Amino acid sequence: MASTAGYLAAAGLLAACGSAEGTTTQQATPTAVQLHADQPPADAAEAPLRTDRARQGAGTLVSGGPAAPYNYAPTALSDGGQYRIWWCSQLPGIGVPGDDVLTSSASAVTGPFPDGTAVLHGSGEGFDAVHTCDPSVIRVNGIYYMYYTGAAGDAPYGNAIGLATSGDGVHWDRRPTPVVLPSMDVRRANTYGVGQPSVLRLDGWFYLMFTDTSGAAANSAGAGQFVLRSPDPAFATSVQALTPAGFQDVANTKAKRSLSIANAYSADWMWVDSLNAFAVAHEVDGKGTVISFWDKDFTTHPYQDLVLDGSWREGPGLVRRIDGHAPPGADDPCTRVPIDVVRATGDDGDGPTTLRLFGLDVTNAGGCQTLATADGVAMPSPDRMIVLVVGGRLVKIERRSVSAQIAAKVLDKPVPGLDSLPVVATIKAGTPVLHAPDRPYAFVVDGKLWPVGPAAVSANSSGVTETSDADWDARPVGGDLSAYRGN
Helix, strand or coil, rough: CCCCCCCCCCCCCEEEECCCCCCCCCCCCCCCCCCCCCCCCCCCEEEEECCEEEEECCCCCCCCCCCCCCCEEEEEEECCCCEEEEECCCCCCCCCCEEEEEEEEEECCCCCCCCCCECCCCCCCCCCCEEEEEEEEECCCCCCEEEEEECCCCCCCCCCEEEEEEECCCEEEECCCCECCCCCCCCCCCCCCCEEEECCCCCCCCEEEEECCCCCCCCCCCCCCCEEEECCCCCCCCCCEEEEEEEEEECCCCCCCCCCCCCCCCCCCEEEHCCCEEEEEECCCEEEEEEEEEEECCCCCCCCEEECCCCCCCEEEEEECCCCCCCCCCCCCCCCEEEEEEEEEEEECEEEHHHEEEEECCCCCCCCCCCHHHHEEEEECCCCCCCEEEEEEEECCCCCHHHHHCCCECCCCCCCCCCHHHHHEEECCCCHHHEEECCEEEEEEEEEEECCHHHHHHHHHCCEEEHHHHHCCCCCCCCCCCCCCCC
């Protein structure tokens, strides 16, 4: 894929997409961002986080097999009892010679993962005619969204961010035009352009972080991470850009890149509900993967950086929930946050490879104590029902056994201030369920769909009506209840 230098692939193969700077040179420590001249530096409020269970996987976690010359830029989801990884590689004889997106799954985050299979490759025409790389995947209301870097060749500023959708994470339909193009604010020696996307879903918004070496706020080497958000997954309407004045409405996704949240390439991020903060993972020379934290408005770093040390050759992929949030801790979803990344650690001359797993647990998250940190948490209500916090609203659930199949955790006592949230749905025993071939089960409440996993349907003794994907998609969705446990 287009870059300043690019990686030299094996004989007969095209140059791989490589990192944005065109080499595997490791970046300098990023600096904090000060949004307003009259506010304290962004690191002024940093609080320490306690950690334990530091871990490093032994050997390669996943690859495209012996024929794959490189393996890097992973995205990983805890999804329906499986761990699914998509990453950038190249397999001979698969479509147009160029970068391919591969996928593999396993029952444990430590594997074993079988060799990956190609699920997206150059389209042969258009903006992604040759290369598809750097995938970032989430699942919302049963639909998988993959944002990726696409290129028609290796021309300067030839990279763009594309979008593909899927019902199963394997068979993808791509949009013929890119969703983000280089801003071209500044022409630098690094002519990579725009790419390396990372997406998450929060409060009804799709948040997209990405590299743009032509962005105004990138550093002199082109490093920088920029943020757009929109309720539209295609970013065609209601787009906002993160600026020094906060999120501002913009005409399109080429709006000036006036604020970078990290001096880095190939970064990944997730929202951590129990910390009420974004966690941004990026590589730093001499350290490994640094996890930096931002508050919801990107005005301050609420916590000190964490470091997953060890070797690296290309950016990390965080292991996330299906909506791009941090997965719940198995021991205690309120106070323990597992932070795991998959990253390339070697280079055999053809590009970054040897994907390995690194991780640790945060032990003092302090979540579930306020409403801001209780999304996805259920608790008793005065009317002897269970209420689930869903994006600042409440869903009442009659059976505790059903809430246990949906919530990240069911508390014994309510969180203070619970009465201030509106009740938007009540799921009683036997509430009807709708299902389609490539769409999830969903409770039907007042005409709206509330997607859940099959275990919740069974626990609720609900009858299931089968319908078409088109009919399922035509109905309004109240909220995705399947996200909290990845079911």
